[in-house]
Amino acid sequence: MDTTCTHCHTPDPTGSTLCVPCTTTLTGQLTDLPRMYEALAEHLTPGSSSGQGRGGKGGPAPLPLRVDVLDLRGEFDTVCGWLAAVHDARHLRGPRLTGDTLTRLHTAVAGLLAHMPWIVATWPGAGDLAQEIGDLHRSAATVVDPDPRPRGRRIGHCQSIDTSGAICGAVLWLAPGEQVARCDWCSMAWPPTTWMQLRAWQTENADAA
Ligand SMILES: [Zn+2]
Ligand SMILES: [Zn+2]
Structure with a gap:
């Protein structure tokens, strides 16, 4: 539908x-x-x-x-x-x-x-x-x-896969001061060590689409 x-x-x-x-x-x-x-x-x-607002006479x-x-x-x-x-x-x-x-x-x-x-x-x-x-x-x-x-820095689309095999696809944001990008949709955490792989999957899936 x-x-x-x-x-x-x-x-x-x-x-x-x-x-x-x-x-x-x-x-x-x-x-x-x-x-x-x-x-x-x-x-x-x-x-x-x-x-x-400081320095007035006669108390607050x-x-x-x-x-x-x-x-x-x-x-x-x-x-x-x-x-x-x-x-x-x-x-x-x-x-x-x-x-x-x-x-x-x-x-x-x-x-x-x-x-x-x-x-x-x-x-x-x-x-x-x-x-x-x-x-x-x-x-x-x-x-x-x-x-x-x-909102911080955009890290591309979330690549986590649910039980039905569908890719999440929500936009990932790295909040100011944060080390780990967290997906608001599926709550998958993407620490910096995964970003190379994440980028590779994003490219792969963008090509496939
Ligand atoms: Zn909408
Ligand atoms: Zn996600």
Whole structure:
């Protein structure tokens, strides 16, 4: 069955609702969210990240909060809403989301990642999920990650082979400061000693395709 990805609309031969590159992006973005939520806290007060604001008289005056950052942090609750939607679609009891916002966010991200194989294979909501998480990630990144190259170095396509004999094919990234390239899709680790072989397989499979 040939279908198109519900997010990027490229034809997807696997018949999934989300293609492999979109799934890789989505899982990466979800994994980033708790760290970004925490990092946003440091941007809540104007000047707190630019080293100014010291030297006032008469003790610490309350700094005004940045309303845009406050609103942005509030939007992270949509992640919990998405997990609830997945539970609903799968006829499961509602997810147990308790604790403070960060704890709930961790729970919701872990839950969505656990349901990811089902989400990308069949769920019609997958495209909207990818869209909303992508928007949230982009908005947060403009505040906490102004570096335009947060993903590191591209190592080509993952060559791990699953039990059916299919090559993974997801794009591998070497995160800044990391030694080992890890596949977001199949979680295969590629240390530098394997890169020569990886390159050889990539060339071989590109020729065959
Ligand atoms: Zn796609
Ligand atoms: Zn892989």
